Amino acid sequence: MKYISTRGNVEPKGFIDTVLMGLADDGGLMIPDVIPSVSAQTLEEWRSLSFQELFLKIFSYYTNGEIPDGDLKELVERSYASFRHPEVTPLKEINDSQYVLELFHGPTFAFKDVALQFMGELYSYISRVRGEIIHILGATSGDTGAAAIAGVRGKEGIKICILHPHNKVSKVQELQMTTVDDANVLNLSVKGNFDDCQKIIKELFADLDFKSRYHLRAINSINFVRILAQTVYYFYAYLHLPQAAQGKTVNISVPSGNFGNIFSGYLAKKMGLPLGKLIIATNENNILERFVKTGEYKPGDFKSTYSPSMDIQVASNFERYLYYLLGEDSAKVSDYMAKLQREGAITVDPALLEQVQSEFAALGVKNEECLNIIGKYQQESGYLLDPHTACGIAAYEEYNGPGEIGITFATAHPAKFDEAISLLKIKQEFPAEIAGLSALPQHMTVTEHDKAEIASQLETFYTLSAEIG
16 A cells, blocks of 8 residues: 555655655645455454454554564554553443443543554654654644643654644643653644644645754644544444444544544545444534535634634645545645635535535534533433533434434543533542642743744754754
8 A cells, every 4th residue: 555645746655654754745635545445244353352453453454564563563552551441442321322432541531642642652663663853743722732742752762842822722731731841842832723833833844845854743633644543443433332233323423623533434434334424523613514514615713612622723634535525636636725725715516515415414513502511411411521522412412313323422531621611510520640730840832823933943942853863
């Protein structure tokens, strides 16, 4: 298997070179040239596998043997050794038609840990085996930054810089990033919103001279490995439904602001996982809902919500889906993305919109409804939801049909978002790992959302190890 750019102007790459490239050099996103097919018989054989075993099976289709089986197994075992639940991503039954996949049992209590614990081990392996300098640069709306830092802190041969929007992440999210005191970590708190941070990241990766000189590597979901690692829990959720649920339509509702988590489901479905609806749950920053319902992709005005990890108006992974929607025509993708850059919006024709609506449903959840859902499920089921998962549950309730099974992804632990939970007068117990954060000193630099200023910070931070390399 080779990897190509959605815009078609990058020579096909192998697996490790794709990991290192991150954002494609032509500004597109890397994707496999062929999506492998998993048969119904193979799926049945996978039903008894552990999460780690399933991970190895799925990745074996994509790595081209570039990582020996024994090495990959060691990476996977190390990646999930720190998770607090033996199943890694356990499936919890709410009732006989409604399930929640808990993705928050990793070190930073968010779904990002599932992919980023592995990516940390993978980057460390690549640095060790190939002698590559790994300078990770990423932006976060809250959870990615903490998970990425947790995945690589203290690792030899790796430095990481994370940009987060100043005062626009939850306090726990901020503390999880900024209380890390390892010398290989730099936190930049950017005056602006997440889209401002993400725009600067993409511009720096698009500057090929800067990218090469400072050995920039991507940790955001622009890196295909993030997408691939997330497909594993779609398979895991489906295969671990009880016998009574098997054979029924299975819909999955996914809190998704950047189109990465939901695109992993789209990839799993294209591989052969027989899912029903893929339901995009978002908040009042509802560009994805508007696209699914109208065919227009147009960033709107930014709004701060109780689910800040989805406070996003420009969804990075949308381009990957656009590639498949446009019949894998990279020239058309380039035209669409150029038009988006030029005019600030794109619209697909009615035939394509019909295809979109056959593949996705979407709901933008208002702040008030988000809180109502949290209160309802706490009262009726004794199950406390974080605000992002509450948006997912609201979308599940909107779109799950009679006789169908619904799985909602619980993308974060409620303790990360007590600002919202406390509005309902709900008192929750904080895990010790979170409760102790406020006593620790913080390490971050506040900066303007200015590309030149941030580039200067990076030059200083990365230079020492770049010169050594």
